[in-house]
Amino acid sequence: MKPVKVGICGLGTVGGGTFNVLTRNAEEISRRAGRHIVIEQIAMRRDNPACDTSGMQTTTDIFEVATNPEIDIVIELIGGYDTARDLVMTAIENGKHVVTANKALIAVHGNEIFEAAQEKNVMVAFEASVAGGIPIIKAIREGLAANQINWLAGIINGTGNFIMTEMREKGREFADVLQEAQDLGYAEADPTFDVEGIDAAHKLTILSSLAFGIPLQFSKAYTEGISKITPQDIQYAEELGYRVKHLGITRRTDKGIELRVHPTLIPKDVLLANVNGVMNAVLVDGDAVGQTLYYGPGAGAEATASAVVADVVDVVRTLTADRDNRVPHLAFQPSALSDAPVLPVDETTSAYYLRLQAVERPGVLAYVTRILGEKGINIEAIIQKQTTEAQVPVIMLTQRVEERMMNEAIREIEALPDILGEIVRIRVEQLAD
Amino acid sequence: MKPVKVGICGLGTVGGGTFNVLTRNAEEISRRAGRHIVIEQIAMRRDNPACDTSGMQTTTDIFEVATNPEIDIVIELIGGYDTARDLVMTAIENGKHVVTANKALIAVHGNEIFEAAQEKNVMVAFEASVAGGIPIIKAIREGLAANQINWLAGIINGTGNFIMTEMREKGREFADVLQEAQDLGYAEADPTFDVEGIDAAHKLTILSSLAFGIPLQFSKAYTEGISKITPQDIQYAEELGYRVKHLGITRRTDKGIELRVHPTLIPKDVLLANVNGVMNAVLVDGDAVGQTLYYGPGAGAEATASAVVADVVDVVRTLTADRDNRVPHLAFQPSALSDAPVLPVDETTSAYYLRLQAVERPGVLAYVTRILGEKGINIEAIIQKQTTEAQVPVIMLTQRVEERMMNEAIREIEALPDILGEIVRIRVEQLAD
Numbered sequence: 001m002k003p004v005k006v007g008i009c010g011l012g013t014v015g016g017g018t019f020n021v022l023t024r025n026a027e028e029i030s031r032r033a034g035r036h037i038v039i040e041q042i043a044m045r046r047d048n049p050a051c052d053t054s055g056m057q058t059t060t061d062i063f064e065v066a067t068n069p070e071i072d073i074v075i076e077l078i079g080g081y082d083t084a085r086d087l088v089m090t091a092i093e094n095g096k097h098v099v100t101a102n103k104a105l106i107a108v109h110g111n112e113i114f115e116a117a118q119e120k121n122v123m124v125a126f127e128a129s130v131a132g133g134i135p136i137i138k139a140i141r142e143g144l145a146a147n148q149i150n151w152l153a154g155i156i157n158g159t160g161n162f163i164m165t166e167m168r169e170k171g172r173e174f175a176d177v178l179q180e181a182q183d184l185g186y187a188e189a190d191p192t193f194d195v196e197g198i199d200a201a202h203k204l205t206i207l208s209s210l211a212f213g214i215p216l217q218f219s220k221a222y223t224e225g226i227s228k229i230t231p232q233d234i235q236y237a238e239e240l241g242y243r244v245k246h247l248g249i250t251r252r253t254d255k256g257i258e259l260r261v262h263p264t265l266i267p268k269d270v271l272l273a274n275v276n277g278v279m280n281a282v283l284v285d286g287d288a289v290g291q292t293l294y295y296g297p298g299a300g301a302e303a304t305a306s307a308v309v310a311d312v313v314d315v316v317r318t319l320t321a322d323r324d325n326r327v328p329h330l331a332f333q334p335s336a337l338s339d340a341p342v343l344p345v346d347e348t349t350s351a352y353y354l355r356l357q358a359v360e361r362p363g364v365l366a367y368v369t370r371i372l373g374e375k376g377i378n379i380e381a382i383i384q385k386q387t388t389e390a391q392v393p394v395i396m397l398t399q400r401v402e403e404r405m406m407n408e409a410i411r412e413i414e415a416l417p418d419i420l421g422e423i424v425r426i427r428v429e430q431l432a433d
Numbered sequence: 434m435k436p437v438k439v440g441i442c443g444l445g446t447v448g449g450g451t452f453n454v455l456t457r458n459a460e461e462i463s464r465r466a467g468r469h470i471v472i473e474q475i476a477m478r479r480d481n482p483a484c485d486t487s488g489m490q491t492t493t494d495i496f497e498v499a500t501n502p503e504i505d506i507v508i509e510l511i512g513g514y515d516t517a518r519d520l521v522m523t524a525i526e527n528g529k530h531v532v533t534a535n536k537a538l539i540a541v542h543g544n545e546i547f548e549a550a551q552e553k554n555v556m557v558a559f560e561a562s563v564a565g566g567i568p569i570i571k572a573i574r575e576g577l578a579a580n581q582i583n584w585l586a587g588i589i590n591g592t593g594n595f596i597m598t599e600m601r602e603k604g605r606e607f608a609d610v611l612q613e614a615q616d617l618g619y620a621e622a623d624p625t626f627d628v629e630g631i632d633a634a635h636k637l638t639i640l641s642s643l644a645f646g647i648p649l650q651f652s653k654a655y656t657e658g659i660s661k662i663t664p665q666d667i668q669y670a671e672e673l674g675y676r677v678k679h680l681g682i683t684r685r686t687d688k689g690i691e692l693r694v695h696p697t698l699i700p701k702d703v704l705l706a707n708v709n710g711v712m713n714a715v716l717v718d719g720d721a722v723g724q725t726l727y728y729g730p731g732a733g734a735e736a737t738a739s740a741v742v743a744d745v746v747d748v749v750r751t752l753t754a755d756r757d758n759r760v761p762h763l764a765f766q767p768s769a770l771s772d773a774p775v776l777p778v779d780e781t782t783s784a785y786y787l788r789l790q791a792v793e794r795p796g797v798l799a800y801v802t803r804i805l806g807e808k809g810i811n812i813e814a815i816i817q818k819q820t821t822e823a824q825v826p827v828i829m830l831t832q833r834v835e836e837r838m839m840n841e842a843i844r845e846i847e848a849l850p851d852i853l854g855e856i857v858r859i860r861v862e863q864l865a866d
Contacts, residue, residue: 001757021579021721031646031769032578034757127576133722135576143560143568145465146454146742213464271728274707288454289566289729289739295704296725306722309579321754324434324467336464 003036004316006099007065009087010077011044011051014101014128017301018075018308019051025309033313040071050301066091073315075308076100085109088124092116099311101128101304107202107218110209114329121323125311130203131156131280133303134296135310140210140284141331147286149211151251153264153431156203158278158298159187159194160226160246164234164263165276168243171231186278196225197246197261204248207282208259212252212340213332217259220342224262233355233424236395237265240381242353242428243273249429251348256341258348265353265397265428271295272431283431291431346404351380351428354396354410359418360387365394368413375409377401391420397428436469437749439532440498442520443510444477444484447534447561450734451508451741452484458742466746473504483734499524506748508741509533518542521557525549532744534561534737540635540651543642547762554756558744563636564589564713566736567729568743573643573717574764580719582644584684586697586864589636591711591731592620592627593659593679597667597696598709601676604664619711629658630679630694637681640715641692645685645773646765650692653775657695666788666857669828670698673814675786676706677859684781689774691781698786698830698861704728705864716864724864779837784813784861787829787843792851793820798827801846808842810834824853830861 006022008015022029022039030036042053043062059065066074066087074091076098078084084105091098092113100106106113106126117124127137131154140149155161159181166177178195181187193199201221209216226246234244242265251258266273271293275281280298285291297303318326328334358364365384372379380397387393398406410423439455441448455462455472463469475486476495492498499507499520507524509531511517517538524531525546533539539546539559550557560570564587573582588594592614599610611628614620626632634654642649659679667677675698684691699706704726708714713731718724730736751759761767791797798817805812813830820826831839843856 017721025579025581025721028581029579031765032761034761034766034769134725135572138571138576139568142747143571143743144739145746146458146462146739148458148461271704271707274704286739288450288458288735288742290733290736292567292727292729294725294727297723300723302721303723306577306579306719309721310576313578314575317758317760318751318754320758321751325750325753327750328465328467332464333467336467 001035003038004072005038005040005070006073006075006312007041007043007068007071008039008075008077009043009062009065010079011042011048012077013301014304014308015044015077016048016050017305018077019053021302021305021309029309029313033316035316037312037316041065041068062087063090066096067094071096073097073099073312075312076102081105081108088113089116092120092122095120095122097122097315098124099308099315100124100126101308103129103199103202103206107205107216110216117329118334123315123318123326124329125315127311128304128307130206131282132296132298132300133306134280134282134294134298135307136207136282136294137210139294140207141327144284144286144289147288149252150285150287151249152207152211152282152284153247153249153272153429154204154207154282155245155272155275155280156248156282156298157194157200157246158280159191160200161275161280162186162278163195164226164244164246167229167231168234173231174227174229195227197223200246200248200261204250204259204261207248208250208257210331211250212257213330213336213338214257214340215337217342220259222260222262222345226263229263233426236355236383237353238268239383240397241268242266243268244426245273253343255347256343259342260345260348263426265426266431270431346407347402349400349402351400352398352406353426353428354398355424356394356413357391357420358394359420360390360392361418364418367416371409371412372398375401375405377405377409434468436471437505438471438473438503439506439508439745440474440476440501440504441472441508441510442476442495442498443512444475444481445510446734447737447741448477448510449481449483450738451510452486454735454738454742462742462746466749468749470745470749474498474501495520496523499529500527504529506530506532506745508745509535510741514538514541521546522549525553525555528553528555530555530748531557532741532748533557533559534741536562536632536635536639540638540649543639543649550762551767556748556751556759557762558748560744561737561740563639564715565729565731565733566739567713567715567727567731568740569640569715569727570643572727573640574760577717577719577722580721582685583718583720584682585640585644585715585717586680586682586705586862587637587640587715588678588705588708588713589681589715589731590627590633590679591713592624593633594708594713595619595711596628597659597677597679600662600664601667606664607660607662628660630656633679633681633694637683637692637694640681641683641690643764644683645690646763646769646771647690647773648770650775653692655693655695655778659696662696666859669788669816670786671701672816673830674701675699675861676701678706682862686776688780689776692775693778693781696859698859699864703864779840781836782833783836784833785831785839786859786861787831788857789827789846790824790853791827792853793823793825794851797851800849804842804845805831808834808838810838810842
C-alpha cells in the first residue's frame with residue numbers, strides 16, 4: 001500500500017522523541033500498520049541534538065507543513081494555545097488529519113476543533129495529551145465502550161506526584177522538594193501549571209468528556225493545588241491508614257458531573273496510593289467491568305511519543321472507514337453528547353480530613369462535634385494529639401457530605417473562641433464504589 | 434444507521450453477563466457506536482435465571498445462530514475446544530464476524546481461525562479471552578503500536594492469585610486455600626487448568642503473539658504450577674524483599690522468544706507484587722514507552738462481558754474499513770509474522786531462589802558455592818537459618834543464568850552427601866529493565 005506521509009511540527013522534547021521512534025521502529029510499525037509511515041517534513045525552530053534530521057525536508061514555518069499537499073497527517077507538538085490552535089485549524093482546513101499531544105489546546109479549544117474536523121471528515125487524535133504513554137484515552141473510549149462509567153480518579157501530573165512522594169517518604173517540606181524537582185528538570189521554572197493543578201485539570205477535563213459524553217468544559221473544573229500540604233498532614237493521614245495524592249476526580253451523579261482536582265486522602269493499600277514518583281495512573285469505575293487501572297510514565301520524550309505514534313497508526317487504519325463508523329472524538333457521537341451540567345464544587349460530595357488547632361480546654365471538642373452534627377456531618381475518626389503546649393491539634397475524618405455543608409460547618413467552627421487559625425481541610429475518597 | 438444484529442451462543446456466566454450488559458446499557462452503547470446493537474437470537478441449553486429472555490428468539494442449536502442470515506456478528510461463549518472451533522468456523526464460513534471469550538480456542542486453534550477469517554474478510558475479536566475486563570489486547574495491539582515490546586509479565590489467572598494472596602497473608606497451606614477457593618466458586622472442581630498454569634499459558638500464548646508478531650504456539654509454552662509452593666518459601670521470600678506470584682512471562686531475546694508460566698519472586702514494592710486476590714494485571718515493557726501496567730478483574734460475568742461488548746462495538750466500527758486497514762488479528766500483518774522460535778525452557782534466562790536442606794557441618798556451604806561458581810552462577814544473597822536441629826535450611830538468591838546451567842548445578846548439589854532431599858527452586862524476576 002501507498003506510504004502515509006506525516007509532517008512533524010515542533011522538534012522539542014516530544015517532537016524529538018516522535019522523530020526517533022518513527023525512524024528507529026519504522027519496520028516494526030509498518031509490520032503492524034501494513035504500510036510505511038514516512039516523515040515528509042519537519043517544522044522546527046532549532047536543531048534537536050537528539051535527532052539526526054540530515055537529508056530531511058525541514059522548515060521554520062509550521063504553516064508550511066499544515067498546507068503541504070504531500071502531507072496526510074500533521075503532528076502538532078509545539079504546545080501552547082493560540083498558535084497551536086491556528087496550526088491545527090489550518091491543517092484541518094487543508095483536509096489533513098491531526099495528531100496532537102497538547103492537553104491545553106484540547107481542553108480549551110477542543111469542541112471547536114472537533115467540530116471543524118467532523119465537517120472536513122478528518123480525525124484529530126490526542127492520546128498523548130493525557131497521561132503520556134498510557135493508552136488511557138483508547139481504554140476509556142474503546143476498551144470500556146460497554147460501560148456506563150461511574151467515576152474515574154487519576155494521578156495525572158508527574159511533577160505533583162513526585163513532590164507528594166518525596167514529601168511522604170522523606171518528611172520534607174513542599175517548597176524544598178519543589179526546588180529539587182526544578183533542579184532535576186521535572187518542574188518548570190514557573191511551576192504553577194503543575195502544582196496548582198491546572199495541567200491536571202486540562203487532562204481531567206478531557207477524560208471527563210470521554211467518560212460521560214459531555215462537551216469539554218475546562219472553565220468549570222475546580223482546581224486546588226498541593227502547595228499548602230504539610231509533611232505533618234501527610235504523617236497524620238498515614239496514621240489513619242491513608243496516603244495523600246494529588247488527584248483528578250470526575251464522577252457522574254444524579255445532579256450532574258463532578259470535575260475536580262485537589263489533594264486527596266486515599267486508603268494506603270489501594271494500588272493508586274502506591275503509584276510513586278513521576279509515574280501516572282488512572283483508576284476507572286464502570287458499571288459492567290468494575291474497577292480497572294492504567295499505569296505508566298506520564299511524560300518524557302519517547303513515552304509521550306509512544307502515544308503520538310500509536311495515534312498516527314490509528315489514523316492510518318481508519319483512513320478508509322467512513323466517518324460515521326470511526327471512533328468519535330469524544331467517545332460519543334457528536335449528536336449524542338449529554339447536557340449534564342458540571343457541578344460547582346460546593347455541590348459536590350466528599351468525605352473530609354480536618355485538622356484544627358484548639359486551645360486545650362474541656363468542652364472544646366463538644367462544641368466542634370455539635371456543629372458538625374447540626375450540619376448532618378458524621379465523624380468517622382478523631383485523633384487528639386498529646387502535647388505539652390496549651391494548644392492541641394485535633395484531626396478528624398468525616399463521612400461523605402455535600403461541600404456546601406462542610407463550608408458552613410468550617411465557618412462556624414473557626415468562629416469558636418477556642419479554635420485557633422484556619423482549619424486545614426483535605427478531601428477523602430475511599431475509591432471503593 | 435441500520436442496527437447491527439448479534440447472536441449469542443451460550444447463556445452461562447459470561448453469556449448471561451453479555452446479554453445483561455447489552456440490554457441494560459443499550460442506549461449508552463448506541464450513543465457511542467452510532468447505531469443500535471440488537472440481540473437477534475440466543476442459543477442456550479437452559480435458562481439463565483439472571484437473564485430475562487422473554488420475547489427473544491432462542492434456540493438450543495448453536496449452529497442455527499452461526500448460519501442465521503439475519504445475524505452480522507456471532508458471539509461465541511460456549512467455551513471448550515472442538516465444538517467452539519466448529520461453531521466459529523461455521524460462522525466465518527457464513528460470512529459472519531465473530532467475538533469470543535475463549536482463550537483455549539484462540540491459543541490452540543487461533544492460527545487456523547484467523548486464516549479463515551482473513552480469507553472471508555471477517556473479523557474475529559477476542560479481547561475477553563485474556564484478563565477478563567482489562568482491555569489488554571487493545572493496549573498491546575493498538576495502544577503500544579509504536580513500540581518494540583521487550584517483555585511482558587502478567588498475573589493472568591485470578592484463582593491462582595487468590596490462592597497465593599491467601600497463603601501469604603495468612604500463612605496458610607496451598608491445599609487448604611484451594612479447598613476454600615473451590616467452596617467460594619473461584620476454583621473449579623478440577624483445578625488443574627488454574628493451579629497448574631494451563632489457563633495462564635493459553636492467555637500468555639495469545640499475549641506473546643500480539644507482542645512479538647509470532648504465530649500462536651501454545652504447545653511450546655512452559656508451564657509450572659503453584660501446588661508445590663509452601664508458606665515457608667513465601668515467608669523466606671518476604672524476608673528477602675520479594676513476593677511470590679504466579680506469572681506468565683514472555684520476553685524477546687536474540688535467540689528467540691521466552692514463553693513461560695511459573696511461580697516467580699518479584700520485588701515486593703513493585704505494583705505487580707501488590708495485585709491481590711482474584712485481580713489480574715499485566716506489566717508491559719516497550720522500547721519507547723517504558724513500563725505500563727493494566728489492572729482489573731480477570732473474570733466474572735459482567736467484567737468479561739465488558740470486553741465482549743467492547744469487541745462488538747469495535748467490529749461494528751470497522752465494518753466499512755477495508756480489510757487491509759483493519760487492526761490485524763495478531764497485531765502484525767499476516768504476511769509480516771516473525772519466525773523467531775519459542776525457546777525451550779532450558780534456554781531461557783532467569784535469576785533463582787534456591788532452598789536447600791543441609792546437614793549442619795562446616796564446609797557444606799563451600800561445596801555448594803563452588804559448584805555454583807563453576808557453572809558461572811553468581812550469588813546475590815544467602816540466608817542460613819539458625820536451628821536447633823541437625824539440619825539447616827539455606828536460602829540463596831542467584832543472579833541471572835541460563836536455566837540449563839542451573840539444572841546442572843542443582844543436579845550436582847543434590848548429589849552432595851550433606852544435602853538432603855530435593856532443592857526447591859523458584860525463578861526470580863526484577864521486572865526492572
